[in-house]
Structures are given as C-alpha cells and as structure tokens.
Amino acid sequence: MDILSLFVVAPIITVAALLFTKNLQQSRVVALIGSLVQFGMSINLIFAYLAERATGNTSIMVFTKSVVWFKSLNIRYDIGADGITVFMIILASLVVLAGVFISWKIKDLPKEFFISLIVLATGVYGFFISLDLFLMFLFFEVAVIPMYLLIGIWGSGPKEKSAMKLTIMLMGASALLLVGLLGLYFYSSPDGNYTFNILEIAKVNIPAQVQHYLFPVVFIGFAVIGALFPFHTWSPSGHASAPTAVSMLHAGVLMKLGGYGVFRVAMYLLPIGAKEWSWFFIILSVIGVVYGALSAIKQTDLKYINAYSSVSHLGLVLFALLMLNKTAWNGAILQSLSHGFMTALFFALIGMIYERAHTRDVRELGGLLKVIPFISVIYVIAGLASLGLPGFSGFVAEMTIFVGAFQNVDIFHRVATILGVTVIVITAVYILRVVGMMLMGPLKKEEYRDFPKATWYEKTGIFLMLIPIIIIGTTPLWISDIIMESIKPFIERML
Amino acid sequence: MNFSYTILIPLIPLFVFLFVGILHTKLTPKIAGSIGVLGLSTTTLLSLYTAYKYFFEVGKVGEVYQTFIGAKTTWINFTDTLHIDMGVLLDPISIMMLVVVSFISLMVHIYSLGYMKGEAGFNRYYAFLSLFTFSMYGLVIATNIFQMYIFWELVGVSSFLLIGYYYDKPSAVAAAKKAFIVTRFADLGFLIGILILSYYAGTFDFQTLNDPQGAIILNGIGGSFMGLSVLTWALILMFMGGAGKSAMFPLHIWLPDAMEGPTPVSALIHAATMVVAGVYLVARMFPLYYFIDGGFVLQIVAYVGAFTALFAAIIACTQNDIKRVLAFSTMSQIGYMMLALGVSGYDGHEGLGYMASMFHLFTHAMFKALLFLGAGSVIHAVHSNLMKDMGGLRKYMPITNITFLIAALSISGFPFTSGFFSKDEILAAAFEQNKLLYFVGLFVAGLTAFYMFRIYFSIFWGKDRDYKHAPHESPLTMTIPLILLAILSIAPGYIHFSDFISADRTSFVAHLDFPLAITAVVTGLIGILVAFVFYKKESNIPERATKAFGAIYTWAYHKFYIDELYLFVTKKIIFNVVSASFAWFDKKVIDDGMIGIGNATINSSDKIKKLQSGKFQDYATWFVVGAIALVLYFLYKN
Amino acid sequence: MNLEMFLKMQNELLLVGLLLAVLIGEIITSQKSKVKLINVTIIGFALVTLIGFIYQPTQGSIFGGMFRTNALIQLLKNGLNVGVLIILMQSAGWLKESLVPQKKSAEFFMLMFSSVIGLNFMISSGDFLMFYVALELSTLPVAALASYNAYKRQSAEAGIKLILSATLASGLALFGISFLYGATGALYFDDMANLLQMSNLTILGLVFFFAGLSFKVSLVPFHFWTADVYEGSPINVTSYLSVISKGAAVFIMMFILFNVFKAFTSIWQPMLYGVAIATMFVGNLFALRQQNLKRFLAFSSVAQAGFMLLGILNGGVLGATSVVYFVLVYMFSNLGAFGVVQAISHKTGKENMKDYEGLYRTNPLLSLIMMLGLFSLAGIPPVAGFFGKFFLFTAAAGKGYYILVFIAVVNATISLYYYLKVIRAMFLRVSDNPIPYFKNDIFMKLGLASAAAGILVLGLYSPLFEYVQSISNLIFN
C-alpha cells in the first residue's frame, strides 16, 4: 500500500471498526485511534515528502500511483502529492483529530456521528490526493454529503433548513463543475484518447475559445464551496446550525476544497481562461472580502460572525489565486492553511462557550474572562490571530497575499488590492467587538459563575489548532519555501 | 566588532513573557515580578554596554557613524527580490532608542512592583510588560521596513492588552479597542505605503532604501499619481502609520482614552516609548523623506506636528484628569518632535532639527515618564485621577513633589534642565526654516509651562481635600525610579547630542542660540507665572478666565469634538448604515434570493399539480396531443 | 431448425417451462402446501436466472430474423431476471400472507412470468410483428397484476388506467408501424433500416411509434399513467413496472432508434433532447411534493427515464454502454428503495413519508438500505448511481450536449432535494409514534441484501462496466 492510498484506506478501516462499536465510550476511542493514525500518517507524509525531494526528485507530483479503473473511459485511480497537498492533508488530519476531541461527549447517536465525520474526512483526503478529475469529483461529493446528516441530526436551531440549503447549493455548484470537468475531458486529446488526468490534460493546449467558456464554469463550480460572493449564503446558516466539530471541519477543511480545486484545476488547466476572466472574479472576490467583513460587524450570533469572517478570509484566498503570480499564490495556500486552523479553533471555542452558556448571542454574554479564563484567553489569541497579528499564521498569509497582489502594476489590480487591504481594519473591528463584549467587561449574568472549567479533551483540541497557527506564524520560511517549490509548475503554465 | 549578542536584547523579554505568561497561574507575584525586573536589568545593561561600545569605541569610522547588522536571518520569501529578514540593526538612533526603552522599561518594572502590588492580574501584567518591551526592541532594531511593521503591530497589541488590563471596566475595554482600531487604521496606510515603496524599490531593507547614493533616491523610480510621485505617496501613507502610532492629529483620539490603563503603562507606552515610534519611523527613513520630491512630505510632517502640538496644548489646558492632561501634553511634545524633523535639513548643521528631534525624544522620554510615574504615585495615594480630589499634597509626599517639580520644570524648558536644551534646539531649527512654525512652537512652549504648572499647583499646593485616609508617600520601589528619572530629567541636557546623532551620521557642533533661548525661557516663565496666579491658591480667576474664553474653552474642553465626529462616522455610518445595510442585503437579497430559487421550484411543483388530474382521459389527451405536436413540429421543420 | 437454434431462446423456453410447472404445481398441490409452492417457485426462478448466467446462447437469429440474440441482449435478460428474482424475494412474504388465503398466489407467478417472457421476446425481437406481440404480452399481464388487490378500489383503478392507457399507446404505436410498413413494405428491422426514407409519412410513423414506446418508458408527455398506476398497484408490481419493464423498453427503444431509424438521427435527436428536458423537469417537480412513497418513487422514476435519454442521445457505443449500465444500476437502486417500502408497507401498511419519521432509530438497517437506494438514485458517490449518472452525462457531453448535461445535473440537484426529504424523515426527525422494530423473513432479507450489494458493488467495481462496454457495439446488430 502506498503512502497516499493509506489516507483513503485508513479512514475506511476506521469506519468499518466504528460499525462494530456499541456505545459512546467505544466509538469515540475507535474514532480517536483512527484519527490519531491519520494524523501520524500525515506527519510521516511531510517527512517522506521532504526526503523524496531531497533525493532530487523534481517531478511535479511525487508518490504517484496510477491504477486503471474504468479502462474504456480512461478513468484512473491517479493519486499524487506535491507540497500543497501535503500541507492540506496535515490540515485536514489535524482538524479531524481536534474534531474528535471536541466531540468527546457527543450525546445522540455517537457511532453514527463519528462515522459521518470520518467519511467526510475520507472525502477530503481523497480530494486532495487525486490527480484524476473523476476521482476528485467523486471525493468532492463524498465529502459534501455527510454534512447533510451531520448538520441535520446533530445540529441546532433551524438545522434541517440549513442542512438542506447547504447540501443543495453545494450540489448545485457541482452541477457546473461536472459540466466543466466533462468539457476538460473531451478537450483533453485531439485524437480521442481522452483522459481525466490533470497532469496529462496540462500537456494539451486547450484552445483559447474553449478555455473562455470552461474557465468560469469550473471556477464557479469550485468557488461556491470556497464561499465566493454571492454564492456564500449556504455557509453562515450552515455553520450556525452545525455541531461544533462539524463547523470546524466544514470551515477548516471543507471550504478549502474550493480554493484548492480552483487552483489545481481551473488555474492549472485553463491558464488562458484564467487570464481572461480574472478581472471579473477579482471583483467578486474583493466584494466578498470586504462584504464578508462588513457583514460580520453587525452580527450578534458568534457563529454568524465567524462564518462571515470565513467568507472574508476565503475571499482573500480566491482573490490571491486570481492575482496570477507565485507570491500571491503562495499567500493563497498559506491563507488556506491559516484560515483552516484559525476558524476551526474559533468554532471549537464557540462550541465550548455555547455548551456552557447555551447561547451564542454576544449581547447576552459578557465578562467571560473571569469565569472561563482558559477558553477566553485562547479566544483572544484566536481573535488576534484572525485579525492578522504578527506571530500568527494569519499575518504571514495576508502579507504574502498583499505583497503578491501588489506585483500587478495596473490601476485595476492596485485599486482591488487596496480595497482588499482595508480588511485588516474591518477585521480588527469585528474581532475586538466580540472580544470586548463577550470576554471583557463585567460579568453579564450571575449564573455564568458556575461555568465548568475547560476539560482535558477540550484543551487538547484547542492546542492541536493553536500550535500550527503559531508554527506557521513564527517560522513561515520552510513552509512557504515548500509551497513555493510546488507552485513552480503552475507558474510555468501561466507564462 | 561582533554585535551578535544584541539578539539577546529582544529575546530575553520574549522569554520572560513566555515563561511568566504560560505559568502565570502557577507563579507567585513576587517571583513573576522579580523575573521581570531581572530580565529587564540584564537587557538594560546589555543596551548600555552596546551604546558604550558603539558610540565610544567602534561606531565611528572616519567621521561617519557606521551601521552594524548584529544578526540577520531570512524569515519569509515573497518574491525573488522581496523577503522579510529578522535582524538587529545598530546605528546611532537605534542604539539611543534601545537605551531609552530599556531604561524606562526597567524603571516601570521596578515602579510597578509597588504600584501594582496586590492586583489580581499582577503576573499577567508583568507578562504583558515583557511582551511590550520585546516588541518595542524589535521595532527599534528592525533591519527592514517589514520587520518594523511586524513589531509595530506587536507593540500595538501589547498596548491594547495593557490598556485593557482592567478588563471588567467597560471604559477600559472601550479605550483598548479604540486604541487598537485607530492605530490599526493608521497602519493600513503604513502597510499600503510599504507595499508601494517595496514594489518600486524592490527591497524592504533600510540600508538600501536609505542610501543617499542609492538608486531609489537618485532615480526616484515609479510613475506619478494625482500630481505626486508614487514614492511620495508611499511616504505620505507611511507617515500616516507613524501619525497614528504617535497620536498626531487627526489620528490622536485614542491616546487620551488610553489612560484607562494602569499608570506605569501610560508612562512606558503612552508617553516614553511606543508613541514616539512614529517619530522614530520618520527619523529612520529620513533620507527618503528628505530627498524624495525635495522633502515635500517633510513639510507635511512639520505642519502636522506643529498643529498637533498647538492643538493638544490647548486641550491640555482645559482637562481636569491629570493623566489626560499628561496625555495631551505627550501629544503636544511629540508634535514638537515631528515639527523638528519636518524642518530639518540633511548635511551637518543643516540637520539640526533631526538631532533636536532625537534629543527631545530622549529627554522627553525621561521627564514624561517621570511625570506619569509621579502622577501614578499621587493617584496611588488619593485613589483618583481628578484634580479636584487633590491638593496640598506636598506635605504628605515630599519625594513625589520634588521629582514632579523637576519634571515639570524640565518640560517647561526651565533653564539648565534637559528639556530646556532639547526644546531650544527644536525652536532654533524651526526658526531657521520657517518663522510661522517657530512662533507656533514658541506659543506652545508657553502653554506647556502653563498647563504643567496648573496641575502641579493643583496637586501639591492649594487646600487639602477631605481625604478618606491621609495620603502618604509611596514605597521605595516607586520612589527610587522617581529619583533616578529626576536625575535623568536634568543630566542629559549636558550631553552633546550632536556629537552622536545627526542626519548624515557625522558629528557637528550645535550652539545654544541665546536670543532664542531667552525668548523661550521667558515665554515659559510667563506660563508658569500665569499658572501660579491662577492655581497657587484657590481663587475664582480660573473660572473667570474660562468664561472669558467662552466657546473656545468649551470646544477645547470637549477636545474640539473630534471624538464625537469619529463616533458619528463609526457608530452611525459604518455600523448602522454600512454594516447594517450589508447584513440586510445579505439576509434579504442574497440569502432570500437563493432560498427564493428553491421555493420557486417547489411552488412551481404546486402550480403544475393539476396536470396530473387523475382522469386518464386527460392523460390520453396529453398523449395524443403530445404525439401530434411532435409530428407537426418535425414536419414543419423538414 | 434444430435444438441449438431453439436454445437461442433458452431464457424464454425456460420461463415458459417454469410457468407450466407452476401451473401444474398449482393444480396438484393442496391448499396447505401452497406456501411451499411459493418457495419452490422462487427457487426455480433463481435456477432459471442462474442458468442464464452459465449458458450463454450463441449469437444469431432465428425465424428468419424475427428473433435474435447476442451477448448484450443476454446480459440484459440476465439483469432483468435478477431484478425479477429480487422482486419475487421481496414479495414472498406478501404472497404468502395475503395471496395464499385468496388462492391467487400461483396466478401471480404465472402472470409475472408471462410478462417477463414478453419482455424477453421484446428485447430479442427482430421485426415489428414480434415486437408488437411481445410488447402486448409484457403489458397485459401487468395490467392484471396491477388490479391484483381485488378488494382495493385503488388497485382496480390502477388496473383500468393501465390497461386502457396501454392499449391506446399500443394503438398509436401500431398506427405508426402501419405507416412505416406502408412506406417500406418491410417489417424486419434490417430491411426497414435499409428502405426507410425521410418523408412526412415516415416521420409520422416514427413519432407515433416513439410515442407508443415512450408510454412504456414513461417519458413526458406520455407518462401520466405512471404515478397513478404505481400508487394503486401492489408494490411489487410497481417495482416491476418501474424497473423491469422500463429497463427493457429503454433498451429496445435505443436499439430501434439506433438501427432502424439511423437515417432519422436528425429527427429523433432533437426530439429526445426536448423530451429529456421535459421528462426530467416534470418528473422532478412532481416528485418534490409527494407524500406517498410509491407515488414519490413513481415520479422519481419518470425523472430517471429522462436521464437515460441522455445516453441514447449519444447515439454511439458509449451511449449504449452508459444506458445499459445505468439500467442495471438503476434496477438495483430502485429495488433497494422499493424493497424497503414493500417491507414496511407489508408489516404496517404505512406508505407515507410522515410515517417514516424516526425510522432509523427503530429499524436502522432498513433505513440504511433505503438511504443507499436513494443516494444511488440521486447519484451520490460512492454508490453505483453516481457512476451510472456520470457515464450518462459523459455520453451526452461527448456529443457536445453540454447545456443538456447542465440541465440534467441541475435536475439531479433538484432530485437530491426530495431524496433528502425522505432521508430527513428517516434520520433527522424523531417521531412519537415511529414504525416499531420488526423482523423480516429470509426472502425479504435476501432481496434487500442483494439490492444493497448491487448498489455498493456495481459502481466501485469496474469490470461490469467494462464488460458492458466491450459488448455494447452489439447494439448495432
């Protein structure tokens, strides 16, 4: 079994083992073991990757494996990894692990919960490692569907509606995506040897006329899950209704599929289309960036605030991708990672607060620093990280994006970039508003005094998210260099 | 000379921060405090050692002070040319700042042992102090503009944390938020400035940027935008960042509110060190400011500085909270420094303003820290910030009284104090360049003396108030720093700053210009005299004066309603109009739009249900009609 | 005519034999052992199915070309046999408990088998006469079966609607065939294909013929009977109609369009294009608001028929492959869903979506199978339906019908909405009065299990698709 396929196999084995568990104790232990194994594998993967590169392997993808699946259509089980993949997998495995910890006390149908969670993880891993568009699409949908159950069964509030909205919108987006992928397939070869393999399609020059039509289709198809304005509306309500671990996975990992897909498929395979359309999508993404942040200011539900913040932050990812240079792209990947950890951390904390206070309304909370100091302090740290404080990942990512975006000289890009930069102020406003209202100030209600302190599993979950944020924030060089190396082929395509 | 040990200067406070911060629930206050003081003492010694080495042994090669890079490592790569380094840059101004920061910080650390005794968050407080010190060091020794920006943000957040130290006080929370957001807004300009500058210059590095013979200054790359060259715009935007941090008009509104923090914090951050970062920034990039577009931006700097100096001094005369008076005083004095930079030239004696600015930065740090710590001592004794709760304290607090007096004299430019010398140089520089600015400066000097002695007399003279328990002198941990700072409020005046610091790094001789000096001293004395008449004894003169000024007084008392203007813009416009309408748009248009598509689908399902009428003859009709329609369509098409 | 020639009809002959055996068995067994007869019959049918897999009749045609067979046809026949077998297993309980007391169990088999024989002849037919006879043979017994719940008004109503609509449809088709005959003088498919010329008369014939066959596939606007008949009939008849008879009809439609009307591609492609869009939309929009699960699945199956047209539109080997493959996948998916409805309806009599609320908490396995079936119908990976749909879309996109593919995927999304509604009822909702836990008999278990296995395996495991691909050029004679 090769090192990447394990990422599909291990979760499946975990799911199989979960099927035989009887109660919460058993299932959470099995889920924990499974996710620990996945995490270990992902750490192993980065070392293996570095070792592989150290041997002088300069091919675009390493650890590739190709198994014929549907021979007549040339659909293959093609997998491979580059630096970007490796980091995305680490992100996913960490968030899943933290999610298991955060869900340590899940009450209703624990077995099913963990199964859905792990199935989602399978989809995500699979998506990241696939080099075959069919495979990618398959895993994409595998990742999306468990969300319906996860939100619908274990969620809160108008959960059925939110779950339905989320699923239908994402599946609707995949309608576009499917058309785009089929288009790529049928233009992948002039002589009928069609292929879904990304690397092979990249060798073909798809006519500009075709790219002109295919690019927006593929881009929107992926970008909807990356919360592109105005298709972001599934995300706030979905977040708000989802249980904690699901919000984490959803914002932390699932939404990353969008940016990743845009980069890996739309940008890489359709460079001419990307150049042609970038202005249009830059406008949308800048609107998303500013709009998300401004919308977040006025929200009162913690999860809504965070969801809009995600719209803003992920808007920045798309924005950076559309800047079409390596610095901005590097920033986009860093921002994906950084946002993944930060939002997951945020949602974990919000979940903990909600569990104690049974409300997420900031107006009803206040002075929490006194009663749950640990959670509150981490919330402040997460907030500071989110508003781009140096020393945390957000800063590194945002600065890389802005510097990258500034490499485009013309006035349109300049104006867009400067509009995008304003988000650092707006973010500060809504983050500090929450920190000020909820954590600081006098204690709002007396009964808050009895809040239980953070438990060990909650703390573990928190640290799993916090540590990477700090690592990226303080020592970004090695990470960004690995990413930069992996971006080279994309740059070559674009030129 | 190997300066690589200087890396320890920022790292020691960082470790103290991490150690105390992580273990803050485990450590006793005593241990935490002593760790902090110990760490800071070490770095102070290191700084002093470095200063000695640099200024007296190795710094000067020929006639010119050299720049040393103590350590440097790449932190992240952006493009082929742009990358952020982390390192230690040593040159006269950075070393001077190191000394200032270390010393004031050490004083505050010691002082706080007494002042903060018994506070619940004592350990947290020390952790934050260390964090601040670390960040400030990082800012000062930055080798490149981006490193400076990074630490610039970090000092901002430390300031936020320390202002919000009393986090259960809503006013403190609001002040902390305000400070952070306003400076963040200014930093937006800073960042965009950096982006523009670095794009055209292809580097972040100070040494390359500032080289007067370098490509950037000589060739002035880049196009123009709205009549100004792009580089000018970059410098203006960067000055915006500096203005925000240094509380220049109109980005000053956060500083008075920042007094919600503990008083030692105000002394350290909001008087001596962080708020002068803006001055330091301009000084750091002085060659660029001077050479690009013939110093156009420096003009802006000078006028903004002068206006702020005047504006803040006027407000300071009307405030009743002593810390607020001091805060406005700080703004005013920083305005001075900006003014001095703005009127400075480059070569030799031309660069008098530059030197004066740094000189004043140094002396101001000492006496303003002293003023704050003295005020802290008073507040500690009477448990109030308001002047009406104070009076006649000289009997109870002799040391505080004397030291406060020294500081007040120094800031008023009383002869033979350090403030006299530094302020004189500034006025001299202004006089050479721009008479208008000179007179503004002179007037402000008088105002400064007036409001300083207004509070001095109100606190230490006049009638006793009915104190709940008799005020008493503060403990040694607090008075020793006061005494040390009092000494340093006088002594530095006798250092020949122009030997060490100048715009072009060569020494020159700065004379005391006696006519100007006498004018300034007389103005100051008039100010003191007026204050003496008004406030030495309780009288109704101030009230009458207030009435005489009428509307102007009310305006000044309300800080010219700038806060209200900001509040209107943020609360009313951004919050209630922009954000609320965005939220509405999102909910009603986008979200409901998407749901509407779904509902329309479901409704259409309801609309067409009649087709399935249950009558199979209807079905047959459809069947036949459908078939015939298809036939007709294709017959027609063929 | 020798034995080997006859053996080309091995399936049909075996089925006729089984039918006769049931008839004899019915006569000679006592009332008490009727239950055993049911078991034996099902096992017998399983044997027939098995033989179909083991002995592959040689390719060729008999009766001068009226009957032809090849691997593809045999594959489809085997598939249909498996489907019927699953239906029989799923309905064993119902047969034993409801029909045996009414003494109607053996007739059920006989009618069902004759219909299957009809279908087998239909897909093997090589000329229009054979086709017509087989079509009627396959339809008429089902009408009888539809009205099999003799004491239920709805069942009788379904029977009436089916038989009358079916005869009208076959009347129309016949009228069309008569014109085609008039234009060419031929009835054999091969001859007709060579002789057909584009003219008003032949277009009329084509459209009428197509309409008649569309009735069986339930394409819009020839689908209206579907929902009513599905709802009124016994569930196993419904699943038979929706799976077996529809699958066979799609196949023969494809065969005839590809071969007989290959000169008319410019006519039937736009026709299918329009009909496909209409079918998908109408099926989905009606399904959106259904509460009765049988009716719900009826409209869902209408929509699915629309998707199948995408494959036919391809007009080539890929199209044929994807359609045949989809038919097989669809069969398992639908049987999974219908099986659960059957089980629950049989035990509790409940057929409405509301009754299913909280089902997962009392009957998790049934719910899971239902979920698998519905996901497969919706085209959610990794179950088979995803692959089926994907290949259909690929086939359509291969001919450049990107917009149609987009419309189809949008429809798939709409369909997901209502499939999720069922899943919502089963998994998300908690009911005060849920369907209590119950045990199924062995046949039902087997039936459900094999459907589930089919759903899970057919997609991920590619050889079936590859096999279909390798033989589907046989669609062109």
Place this chain on the structure above:
Amino acid sequence: MISGISIYHILTLTTILFFIGVYGFITRKNLIAILISIELILNASAINFVIFNTYLYPDMLQGVYYSIFIVAIAAAESALAVSIIVSFYRMLASVDVKDTETLKY
C-alpha cells in the same frame, strides 16, 4: 385491390376511424364505451396493414398476417380490460370514468 377505390380513400377512412377512436377514448364517460373506441383505433391500424399490403406490396402477406395478430391481441386486450372493469364494477357498481379519479396529483 378494389377497383375504383384508391388507397387514398381507404387511408382517409382509416385515419378518420383512428381519430374517431381517439375522440371516443377521450370523451366517453363509460369505461366500456372507451374500450370500444380502442377497438376502433386498433381496427384502423389493422385495415391500414391490410390495405398497404394489398395495394402496395401484393406479392407478400406480411401486412395481412399482422392484422390477424392485431385482431387476436385486441381480443385478448378487451377480455382483460373487461375483466378488470367487471371487478371494478363489483366493488363500486359503476363503470363510470369519473369513479376512476381517486389517484391524482
């Protein structure tokens, strides 16, 4: 071949017959009457076959055979339909179309 009557006449007749059948099917209110209408449709087709055979392809008998099959199947159809209708009648004592409208929407 009937002299004096061209194929067109007969085709017109069958087409009219066909549409009479369709019309009857759609408009009759009695199930039996509908069944009779269907016979008209089928017979129209049957006549078509015979006529085409006789007039156009007289050397073969395919059309004639076909019409025999049609007749046979029509008989089977009618028998089945009637039996279903009878069972319906037993339940409701009615053969009215309007009683077959419970399944709808």
